[in-house]
Amino acid sequence: MLWGKRIISTYFYVFMLVMYLPLLTLLAFSFNNSLSIGFPWRGFTLRWWENFFSDPVALTAVRNSFVAAVAVAVVATLIGLGVAFPLVRRVFPGKSILLSSLLVPIAVPSLLIGISLFSLLRVQLGLELSLFTLVIAHILVALPYSSLVLMARLIGFDRTLEEAAQDLGATGFTTFRKVTFPLIKPGIFVSMFLAFIISLEDAAIANFLVGSDLTVPMFVFGQLRRWEGLNTAMALSSFMAAIALAVACLFLIRAIKPRLHRSSKA
Amino acid sequence: MKDDTTIRERELSILRKMEKLLYYLRLFPAVFWLLVFLILPLSVMFIYSFWTMVRFELVPTWTLKNYLDIFVRAEGLYLRLLFKSLGMATAVTLGAIALAYPAAYYISTRGGKYKYVLLNLIMTPYLVSWVITIFGWRMVIGYTGLVNTLLMSVGLISEPMRLWGNWIAVIFVLIVSWTGWLVLPIFVSLEKIDRTLLEAGEDLGASPLENFRKITLPLSIPGLLIATFFVLIPTLGEFVAPLLAGGTTGAMIGSAIEVTVTRMHNWPFGAAMSFLLVTIALITSLVLIRKAGLRTLMESL
Numbered sequence: 001m002l003w004g005k006r007i008i009s010t011y012f013y014v015f016m017l018v019m020y021l022p023l024l025t026l027l028a029f030s031f032n033n034s035l036s037i038g039f040p041w042r043g044f045t046l047r048w049w050e051n052f053f054s055d056p057v058a059l060t061a062v063r064n065s066f067v068a069a070v071a072v073a074v075v076a077t078l079i080g081l082g083v084a085f086p087l088v089r090r091v092f093p094g095k096s097i098l099l100s101s102l103l104v105p106i107a108v109p110s111l112l113i114g115i116s117l118f119s120l121l122r123v124q125l126g127l128e129l130s131l132f133t134l135v136i137a138h139i140l141v142a143l144p145y146s147s148l149v150l151m152a153r154l155i156g157f158d159r160t161l162e163e164a165a166q167d168l169g170a171t172g173f174t175t176f177r178k179v180t181f182p183l184i185k186p187g188i189f190v191s192m193f194l195a196f197i198i199s200l201e202d203a204a205i206a207n208f209l210v211g212s213d214l215t216v217p218m219f220v221f222g223q224l225r226r227w228e229g230l231n232t233a234m235a236l237s238s239f240m241a242a243i244a245l246a247v248a249c250l251f252l253i254r255a256i257k258p259r260l261h262r263s264s265k266a
Numbered sequence: 267m268k269d270d271t272t273i274r275e276r277e278l279s280i281l282r283k284m285e286k287l288l289y290y291l292r293l294f295p296a297v298f299w300l301l302v303f304l305i306l307p308l309s310v311m312f313i314y315s316f317w318t319m320v321r322f323e324l325v326p327t328w329t330l331k332n333y334l335d336i337f338v339r340a341e342g343l344y345l346r347l348l349f350k351s352l353g354m355a356t357a358v359t360l361g362a363i364a365l366a367y368p369a370a371y372y373i374s375t376r377g378g379k380y381k382y383v384l385l386n387l388i389m390t391p392y393l394v395s396w397v398i399t400i401f402g403w404r405m406v407i408g409y410t411g412l413v414n415t416l417l418m419s420v421g422l423i424s425e426p427m428r429l430w431g432n433w434i435a436v437i438f439v440l441i442v443s444w445t446g447w448l449v450l451p452i453f454v455s456l457e458k459i460d461r462t463l464l465e466a467g468e469d470l471g472a473s474p475l476e477n478f479r480k481i482t483l484p485l486s487i488p489g490l491l492i493a494t495f496f497v498l499i500p501t502l503g504e505f506v507a508p509l510l511a512g513g514t515t516g517a518m519i520g521s522a523i524e525v526t527v528t529r530m531h532n533w534p535f536g537a538a539m540s541f542l543l544v545t546i547a548l549i550t551s552l553v554l555i556r557k558a559g560l561r562t563l564m565e566s567l
Contacts (some may be wrong), residue, residue, distance in 0.1 A: 004474065005376075012372040015365070019391050019446050022402025025412055029405055038410035079299065082292035092290065099560075101300050107495075107551030108308075109503020111520050112540050115527055116307035123324070123533065124310055140303045143296065145567055152564035194567065197389075203397045203506050207524070217395035224401060224510055237398040244393040251390065255383035 020248075023241035030238035037230050052235035061219040061236070064131050065200055068215060072138040072199035073192040079139070080146030080191055087147070088154040106144045113141060114208035121209070129211030137205050142195035149194065153187030216240060308544065315537035324533055332538035344522060344539065351519040352546075354437055355501040361441040362448055362497050363490060369445075370452035371482075385453065388446045399443050400510045404430055407438070431513030439511050440501055448493040451566035455489025456482070491558035492566045498554075499547050519543060 029038065033045035052058050086092060087099060105113060117137050121127045161183070165175040203217035210218055216236060223233035318327050336344050373384050391399070406412045407429040414426040429435060459482060467477045505520035512521070519539065527536035555563060 008368055008372050009376065011368050015369045015445075016387065018442055019388060021406055022399050023391060023394060025405045026398070026402040036410070038405055038408060039412075039415040040410075079295045082294075083296040086290065086293055090289075098293070098297065098300075101304070102296070103551070103555065104300075104304060104548070107499060107555075108544055108547050109500055109520065111503035111505055111523065112311075112544055112547075113304075113307075115523065115536065115540055116311040117303060118527075119314055119533065119537070120307040120310045123314075136303055140299055143299060147296070148564045149567045152567070155561075155564075190567070197392055201392060201395050203395060204503070207506075208528075217397040220395070220401060221397045221506070221510075224397070234401070237394075237401050240394045240398055241402070244390050247393060248387055248390040251383055251386045255380060 020245075023244060026234060027238045027241050027245070030235050035231070037234060048231045048235040049238075051232050052239065055232055057214065058219060058232055058236050061214040061216050062239070064213050065216040068131055068135050068138065069196045069199040071135050072142050073196040075135075076139045076142035076146045076195040077150075077188055077191045079143055080150050081188075083147050084150035084154055088151050088157075089159075102144050102147055104144075105141050110141060110202065110204040113137060114205040117205075118208040129209055131210065131213040131215075134206055134210045134213070134215070135199075137209050138195075138199040138202065141202075141205065142198045145194045145198065146191040149191045150184065150187045153184045157183060311537045312541055314533050315541050317534045317537075319532050319534055322531060332534045333542070335535055336539060336542060339535075344519075347517060347522050348519045348542075351502065354433065354440075354518060355498055355504075357437055358440040358444065358501050359494055359498045361437070362444040363452075363493050365441065365445040366448035366452055366493065367490075370449045370456055373449070374453055374456040381453075385450060388449050391446065396443065397506060397510070400439055400507060403439050403442070404511065407435070430511060431516070433512060433516040435511045435513075436507050436516040436518070439507050440504065444497045444501070447496060451492040451496065451562075452486060452489045454565050455486040455492075455562065459485045488558045488562040489566065491554050492562050495551060495554040495558070495563070496566075499551055502547055502550075503543060 030048055031044050031046070032041055033047065034040070034042040083098070083102065087095065114137065117133070118129075121133055122129055127133065161179050162175055165179045166172075170178065201217070203221050206215050206218045207221070214222070220233045220237055223230055314324070315332050316328050316330070318325050318329060318331070336348070369388070373381055377384055404411065408414075409426050409428070409430060411430070413429065414423075417423045418426065463481050463485075464477055467481055472480065503520045503523075504518055505524040508516045508518045508521040509524075512518075520543075523536050523539050523543070526532050526539065530536075
């Protein structure tokens with residue numbers, strides 16, 4: 001019994017290590033003073049990071065990625081809020097059709113979302129592809145996540161609170177601001193976080209829709225495909241890895257901090 | 267007098283209708299998005315799949331040749347690729363779930379007040395793009411990577427192993443990168459299990475293993491179905507990992523579609539393959555979500 005517990009906790013530590021291993025390895029090798037990627041270790045250098053920070057294409061890719069991710073997070077959550085309320089609270093014709101078509105964007109591999117949008121926008125309509133077309137596609141893919149998260153939040157919502165506010169004379173808007181919004185705020189955060197990740201992560205849709213506006217995954221993908229300029233791609237990848245690691249550290253600090261406070265008081 | 271009230275009533279009912287209309291206006295963006303950027307593009311693709319390519323020009327015809335081509339072109343290469351992809355996707359799904367389950371179990375039973383911190387820590391690596399994760403894994407198991415160098419310096423192998431650039435590498439990379447994403451749905455279904463059931467089992471003399479097999483595992487099946495949905499559908503259309511990690515043996519149907527469309531510009535054939543894959547993915551999703559319940563899907567996000 002004790003052994004079983006020990007095995008499973010050891011397993012968990014290894015699991016966490018494996019989750020972070022590619023990021024840590026990338027970060028370590030981005031300081032390797034060698035033109036080729038990987039071992040042998042030839043000493044410490046900041047060359048690749050300098051290259052990256054002076055490469056306008058790579059920096060634009062970073063900017064594009066974050067601009068797209070923020071836009072997708074905000075718009076997908078707003079549209080999600082729009083459907084979540086009626087879908088949870090009202091009965092209307094076509095409700096079940098709407099609900100099932102909302103799931104289609106995540107029930108179809110994103111490669112096919114990319115190809116079908118490319119056939120419509122580029123091949124059929126001849127539109128110029130850009131970051132804008134990519135954002136449109138990302139919103140489509142993020143929408144199911146946003147709506148479902150918000151719907152889950154609304155299902156567990158005590159509606160008498162809103163009625164009480166209205167009985168006390170609050171207007172519709174005040175009720176929303178003071179009662180509804182605070183209660184669904186966690187759902188809004190999760191929705192934005194998921195939409196943000198979906199956009200920041202994606203290479204499959206961007207491969208078809210981004211045109212000449214590179215995003216981070218597309219920059220790295222292009223370099224890996226052509227097998228050149230890998231050092232800059234590595235520094236850029238490490239930059240993203242560093243951001244993820246910083247976020248992880250924030251989570252850790254926030255988790256440990258209250259305990260520190262308590263022990264200092266005691 | 268009587269006329270007055272009927273007019274008032276009519277005004278009120280118009281007002282109520284307007285209010286209703288205004289309320290349902292909020293559905294408009296989503297409906298617009300789904301119609302214009304999902305249904306319409308998929309329909310265009312569906313129509314393309316009946317057209318033909320004459321000298322790099324799309325020609326509107328109505329032919330089933332593209333669908334037949336999936337079966338006969340290159341001596342059935344595409345059909346074999348489809349079956350191989352289904353096999354690989356199944357292997358990835360099973361592998362990723364098998365790795366995620368104990369981790370979710372650990373968090374649920376031993377996480378204490380750190381449960382949500384641990385879940386957050388598992389999600390954070392996904393802030394980095396999938397392409398970058400693959401790049402990172404190449405530095406770990408590639409020819410001059412961490413594993414080869416470590417094993418060589420210990421003296422276990424005399425020359426680097428070819429771990430990268432084949433179908434096993436594709437499956438491996440897909441498993442380890444998807445598994446973290448599956449911890450949450452499994453965790454959620456484990457959390458919902460009534461602990462008193464386990465105590466009752468124990469009181470009746472069940473061993474921990476029996477308890478797990480007869481209570482925990484069956485009750486976590488909805489979570490497992492959602493986890494399957496999360497990993498199986500994207501893996502069916504995967505082309506990034508086969509391209510970057512697959513070498514010559516790692517190709518999947520997604521890579522064939524991508525090459526057909528972007529390199530060969532054979533839209534009709536690519537559309538036919540895409541449509542077949544869309545159908546497979548939609549039916550699979552329908553079955554999985556029906557079985558697991560929409561509620562479970564919502565709670566797993």
